[in-house]
Amino acid sequence: MTNESFFYQALVYLATMVVFVPLAKKLNLGSVLGYLIGGIIIGPAILGLIGHGGEDLMHFAEFGVVMMLFLIGLELEPSLLWKLRAPILGLGGLQVTVTALVITGLAILFGLPWNQALVIGMILSLSSTAIVLQMLGEKGQMGSAAGQSAFSVLLFQDIAVIPMLAIFPLLAPQGAAVSEETTSLIAGQPAWARTLIVLGAVTGLVIGGRYVVKPILHIVARTRLRELFTASALLLVVAIAVLMTLVGLSPALGAFLGGVVLANSEYRHELESDIEPFKGLLLGLFFIGVGATIDFNLIVEHPMLITGLVAGIMTLKFAVLLGLGKIFRLSREQNLLFSFALPQVGEFAFVLFSFAGGAALLEKDIVSTMMAVVAITMALTPLLMLVFEKWIQPRLGSAADQADREPDQMDERNPVIIAGFDHFGTVVGRFLRASGVKTTVLDLDSDRVDLLRKMGLKVYYGDASRTDMLKSAGAEQARVIVIAMATPEKNREVVATVKKNYPHLQMLVRATDNNDAFDLMNDGVLRIYRETVDTSLRMASDVLEMLGRRAYQSQRAARMFRRFDERSLKGLSAYRDDKQYVNVMRERIEELQKLIQADAYTNMMIRDAGWDRENAEERN
Amino acid sequence: MKVLVLFAHPAFERSRVHAKLIRAVKQLPGVTLRDLYEIYPDFDVHPDTEQKVLKEHDVIIFQHPFYWYSGPALIKQWMDLVLEHGWAYGKDGNELKGKYMLQVISTGGNEGAYSPEGHHGHVVKQFMLPFEQSARLCHMHYLPPFVVHGTNQLSEQQLDQYAQGYTQLLQAIQAGQLDLQRAQQLQELNSLTGIPQITSASK
Numbered sequence: 061m062t063n064e065s066f067f068y069q070a071l072v073y074l075a076t077m078v079v080f081v082p083l084a085k086k087l088n089l090g091s092v093l094g095y096l097i098g099g100i101i102i103g104p105a106i107l108g109l110i111g112h113g114g115e116d117l118m119h120f121a122e123f124g125v126v127m128m129l130f131l132i133g134l135e136l137e138p139s140l141l142w143k144l145r146a147p148i149l150g151l152g153g154l155q156v157t158v159t160a161l162v163i164t165g166l167a168i169l170f171g172l173p174w175n176q177a178l179v180i181g182m183i184l185s186l187s188s189t190a191i192v193l194q195m196l197g198e199k200g201q202m203g204s205a206a207g208q209s210a211f212s213v214l215l216f217q218d219i220a221v222i223p224m225l226a227i228f229p230l231l232a233p234q235g236a237a238v239s240e241e242t243t244s245l246i247a248g249q250p251a252w253a254r255t256l257i258v259l260g261a262v263t264g265l266v267i268g269g270r271y272v273v274k275p276i277l278h279i280v281a282r283t284r285l286r287e288l289f290t291a292s293a294l295l296l297v298v299a300i301a302v303l304m305t306l307v308g309l310s311p312a313l314g315a316f317l318g319g320v321v322l323a324n325s326e327y328r329h330e331l332e333s334d335i336e337p338f339k340g341l342l343l344g345l346f347f348i349g350v351g352a353t354i355d356f357n358l359i360v361e362h363p364m365l366i367t368g369l370v371a372g373i374m375t376l377k378f379a380v381l382l383g384l385g386k387i388f389r390l391s392r393e394q395n396l397l398f399s400f401a402l403p404q405v406g407e408f409a410f411v412l413f414s415f416a417g418g419a420a421l422l423e424k425d426i427v428s429t430m431m432a433v434v435a436i437t438m439a440l441t442p443l444l445m446l447v448f449e450k451w452i453q454p455r456l457g458s459a460a461d462q463a464d465r466e467p468d469q470m471d472e473r474n475p476v477i478i479a480g481f482d483h484f485g486t487v488v489g490r491f492l493r494a495s496g497v498k499t500t501v502l503d504l505d506s507d508r509v510d511l512l513r514k515m516g517l518k519v520y521y522g523d524a525s526r527t528d529m530l531k532s533a534g535a536e537q538a539r540v541i542v543i544a545m546a547t548p549e550k551n552r553e554v555v556a557t558v559k560k561n562y563p564h565l566q567m568l569v570r571a572t573d574n575n576d577a578f579d580l581m582n583d584g585v586l587r588i589y590r591e592t593v594d595t596s597l598r599m600a601s602d603v604l605e606m607l608g609r610r611a612y613q614s615q616r617a618a619r620m621f622r623r624f625d626e627r628s629l630k631g632l633s634a635y636r637d638d639k640q641y642v643n644v645m646r647e648r649i650e651e652l653q654k655l656i657q658a659d660a661y662t663n664m665m666i667r668d669a670g671w672d673r674e675n676a677e678e679r680n
Numbered sequence: 681m682k683v684l685v686l687f688a689h690p691a692f693e694r695s696r697v698h699a700k701l702i703r704a705v706k707q708l709p710g711v712t713l714r715d716l717y718e719i720y721p722d723f724d725v726h727p728d729t730e731q732k733v734l735k736e737h738d739v740i741i742f743q744h745p746f747y748w749y750s751g752p753a754l755i756k757q758w759m760d761l762v763l764e765h766g767w768a769y770g771k772d773g774n775e776l777k778g779k780y781m782l783q784v785i786s787t788g789g790n791e792g793a794y795s796p797e798g799h800h801g802h803v804v805k806q807f808m809l810p811f812e813q814s815a816r817l818c819h820m821h822y823l824p825p826f827v828v829h830g831t832n833q834l835s836e837q838q839l840d841q842y843a844q845g846y847t848q849l850l851q852a853i854q855a856g857q858l859d860l861q862r863a864q865q866l867q868e869l870n871s872l873t874g875i876p877q878i879t880s881a882s883k
Contacts, residue, residue: 619724 093442099351118349124342129312133319152216159185175231188406206397261307269321293334377403391506400448404437473534474498479524480545525553544570684737688744704843730762743784749807768818781815782823790830826869845873
């Protein structure tokens with residue numbers, strides 16, 4: 061590759077990223093779809109800027125997947141991984157097995173020989189780690205039950221690629237030239253030796269990560285050359301990938317293991333922030349490659365075949381996922397999210413198909429058709445997700461989810477009801493419990509309710525904005541309701557219900573910010589608690605203390621600040637929709653600064669005369 | 681005369697004596713009650729507010745339990761912050777001039793313990809010297825305390841008598857019927873009310 065063409069290519073790809081991703085983000089489509097669309101547009105089908113280089117690009121950019129798994133490994137401490145063993149083996153294992161078997165069966169029905177059918181079944185059972193994790197991460201869903209399940213399945217699939225690669229040559233027709241990977245050290249070794257080498261490599265990785273990499277990173281870190289650390293981080297990932305390829309393991313899996321080994325190390329965040337941009341770039345390239353490889357000629361030639369295959373594969377995978385999610389007790393909404401996330405075929409399919417083609421396992425026609433199908437399923441995933449979010453999820457929250465799970469029966473008559481029990485409500489509840497106050501807790505997240513119940517907390521599933529729920533929570537007898545739902549909209553719904561049906565209940569309402577507080581004021585709520593004010597002020601007064609101010613004065617100033625801030629908030633609410641708002645706000649801020657200064661320096665010295673003996677004596 | 685009761689009790693919920701006394705205060709029209717521990721749980725006494733209230737009253741009563749021969753900490757904090765130089769005392773500090781100040785105190789020990797021969801060696805009023813002199817510095821008249829003695833041994837009936845006596849005292853002050861000159865000579869204001877001597881009875 062000449063320099064010229066290198067710069068030209070870099071120009072095309074980078075420009076594609078910079079143009080299409082912000083555009084997609086702006087349209088709420090997510091970055092993955094942006095890359096894919098960009099790839100389609102610059103690909104041979106439309107602009108033809110990159111010719112047929114898409115596939116080469118993808119092989120190169122697949123390294124982004126390796127980096128991503130390294131980063132995921134870094135986030136996962138071994139103990140957490142151990143906790144996930146059931147979903148990884150159970151959910152992941154079943155997903156791969158069931159999907160592979162069903163597709164194999166269908167392929168045989170369509171007249172393929174059994175060995176080819178099995179190969180296709182196994183390959184199509186995989187999903188795309190790159191697309192799914194990027195997408196779920198962007199939507200903040202990685203921590204949810206669906207996100208965890210999806211992750212478990214993807215991890216199992218990454219592991220499953222290894223035996224697949226091992227089995228393929230055995231499935232090849234007798235006499236066909238079996239092309240082994242020339243890079244693999246262990247080709248031609250007897251089976252027991254292969255196993256030993258693989259085990260040795262993994263053990264070496266774990267031990268090396270702990271006893272070799274850490275000291276090296278320590279030395280590198282002490283040079284205080286940032287780029288050297290970045291180089292070491294990249295070297296680490298590349299070295300793992302090379303080692304894994306040498307012994308015939310999946311580089312992604314190796315990188316993941318390496319990440320887990322280093323998850324407890326003090327360099328975790330450093331490594332994360334160094335690898336992150338490379339991962340992002342490479343994954344972006346990878347998605348562009350996927351978009352560019354979609355062979356539109358093939359689609360035009362066999363529209364029915366391709367459409368049928370895409371629809372069939374995705375529906376089938378979706379159905380299997382939905383069924384497994386049900387078995388593994390995901391709530392309806394989480395199960396749908398999980399199933400909508402994973403029905404595509406993954407990036408490993410490109411590798412495996414070309415491997416199978418090379419091994420004369422599959423005919424060239426089938427390989428190229430399947431490649432197109434795989435790329436289309438990947439490109440469709442973000443669109444499916446969009447459909448799910450826009451049209452399906454909103455209906456679940458209100459009707460379907462409740463229909464799916466009956467609100468819990470409550471027999472409690474407690475003086476306090478807590479509506480909403482995420483990190484905010486939990487603290488309120490814990491404190492009240494510690495103070496011997498009985499509370500009835502309602503929460504909308506069924507998974508959380510189950511979890512808290514397992515932990516021995518009495519939490520009920522139900523929507524506190526519904527009158528009947530409040531009634532069965534004992535709203536008639538209760539005196540106080542703490543409204544701490546996750547979203548301002550939901551909080552206001554609860555406020556409306558309480559005002560209408562239980563006016564005797566005193567409301568304490570969580571607000572996210574000033575605007576939210578204004579809304580609540582308009583609704584006539586008197587006790588409004590902005591989420592972060594108290595914590596921020598505690599932090600700020602600690603800053604003063606660390607700068608050498610006396611603790612008592614710092615905390616007193618913080619309390620005064622809060623009182624003033626709350627008072628001025630009430631005044632500001634009159635101007636909220638006004639153009640004057642900014643001006644009035646500025647005045648208040650200045651006023652407050654003056655007041656604080658007056659208090660901190662003047663007031664504390666002169667006003668608090670009783671604390672300033674010497675001054676007082678003089679003036680006497 | 682307008683009466684202000686500044687009440688300070690960090691564990692009011694556990695005090696049967698002050699529960700009765702406060703109920704008596706609340707039943708009297710025209711008496712302003714400020715529950716300091718309820719208003720200032722964070723000890724951030726607002727001097728402006730307190731000074732404004734003080735100016736509107738003629739008689740300032742501190743009602744509190746007897747802790748370490750003095751009042752609870754918030755009373756002291758209140759004094760530190762509110763009785764400012766140049767306002768309550770000092771060259772131009774005349775805002776409290778001519779007002780009356782007195783304390784309503786509950787003690788665990790009985791009257792005998794608070795005597796020169798008793799366990800504590802002094803009468804209650806003697807321990808109140810800092811308050812007395814503070815009042816004087818602020819140009820106020822200091823009246824001797826009204827003391828509920830032996831709180832641990834009091835029967836409900838005796839408590840009711842104290843509450844009644846407190847009510848009488850407040851009414852007399854409001855009506856201007858209390859002989860302030862004479863009162864200033866006493867050790868305790870108890871003898872001005874109808875409270876019988878209960879020291880020996882409770883022993």
